[in-house]
């Protein structure tokens with residue numbers, strides 16, 4: 001397969017092309033094809049941008065119709081029929097059934113655009129400069145989002161100072177015995193803590209890039225209580241964990257919380273087309289008209305596909321299928337954890353957002369390579385890149401899931417055999 005053009009012309013920054021050294025052409029559902037016709041099951045799904053699988057016909061159908069109908073594609077934040085229909089569907093299928101009455105802001109199309117808007121709004125609303133952010137957080141590649149990210153290499157990127165961020169321990173950091181919510185509550189209330197009151201706390205309910213660390217319902221509920229007690233804006237970055245990934249539309253539904261601000265992107269368009277939004281508690285919507293902007297706030301093709309995706313959440317057969325698939329995945333992963341104690345330390349994540357914390361990065365790298373060879377795309381995550389990240393499309397078929405798990409099982413078996421031999 002000819003990959004010369006990438007090696008010669010594309011920046012050294014390229015990453016996934018190196019770890020999956022082939023040239024992809026077509027995709028459908030959980031399966032992608034490369035130029036030689038070899039198929040792979042996709043457990044990477046664009047880092048969570050393709051929760052509904054590749055080229056989902058329920059989502060692409062309306063898009064093809066829209067494209068061939070001479071309809072408007074780009075419109076800043078003007079009113080369009082496609083945007084009106086998306087808002088109506090989003091309110092009817094997603095917000096209202098959950099009892100939410102958020103205002104909707106359309107920022108630029110990427111996740112980090114949504115986080116920047118959320119952070120800016122929280123700072124404006126409270127008139128405070130700093131925000132609390134968690135250990136191992138990942139929030140994106142623009143300056144405000146970089147500042148609140150946890151990883152040292154991410155924070156150093158760009159070479160400029162990241163002011164006004166207070167790092168706090170995530171649930172389970174540094175270990176399960178530590179009461180991180182209690183710590184946050186204490187330092188906020190103690191005039192001697194040396195920690196000023198922040199505008200907001202921003203967090204992910206499952207830290208995907210940070211190693212699939214998972215916050216408990218009790219911790220999230222406690223963080224919400226602390227935010228309300230101290231008058232701090234509670235922002236959930238649901239960019240990767242939301243839009244169905246954990247089995248519910250929002251990743252925090254299981255905790256029965258209602259964050260003040262929610263950021264969505266990645267799978268929000270249902271199609272891999274860039275699209276993001278910020279949900280704002282109505283009384284916090286203190287933006288002046290035009291105060292926050294972005295050229296690509298009006299991605300009408302994304303309005304169409306996102307609307308088609310949101311409608312699926314009103315279909316009980318669809319939601320029951322997602323729930324069943326999540327249970328099946330978790331059961332299979334429990335089996336792998338029990339089968340390979342020498343390779344896997346623990347299972348992490350929730351729903352269809354799972355991780356296998358392994359004994360070493362080298363082991364994960366080998367599993368990755370063997371799986372790729374045998375037709376499965378997986379990614380690693382975590383500060384030490386020793387967690388196998390498992391993100392199947394939430395619409396994956398039983399056959400595809402069984403096939404993928406069998407490949408993973410074989411790849412782990414090979415490592416387990418190696419280990420035995422070397423002992």
Ligand SMILES: *Cc1c(COP(=O)(O)O)cnc(C)c1O
Pocket residue numbers: 047109110111112113115138139140141204208209237238239240241265266
């Ligand atoms: C991917 C991601 C972002 C950044 O989104 P981009 O579209 O890459 O800017 C922010 N937060 C989380 C949790 C993410 O997974």
